[in-house]
Amino acid sequence: QVQLVESGGRLVQVGGSLRLSCAASGRTFSTYTMAWFRQAPGKEREFVAAITRSGGTTHYADSVKGRFTISRDNAKNTMDLQLDSLKPEDTAVYYCAAKVPRGPATIRLDREYDYWGQGTQVTVSS
8 A cells, every 4th residue: 555645736827837746655656657637626637647667658648748747766755746837727736646557558547546645736826
């Protein structure tokens, strides 16, 4: 099992940057595929980015590609999401999630993730 705690969310201006962090408990962090999802008010939760166990492969939603960067440090049991060139539509609660690897076809599906953090609020103000 793994417990996840997000941090770093805050109010930021359009065009600004932010770095979210996800701290994981347990000694098996490196065995999980990790991801970020987000949920805006009145909308369904959506995939943002994912990273494989070694960090060698990353996946991004088209809406954030080129602006967000996902990374992980298995020695520190942490995963980060760098958010640049922020837009008002990036406003949401951001969740980190972990799953046992089941192949690339499942990496963008929230129902495939086994563990979730409590979320951190990102608000982009114009």
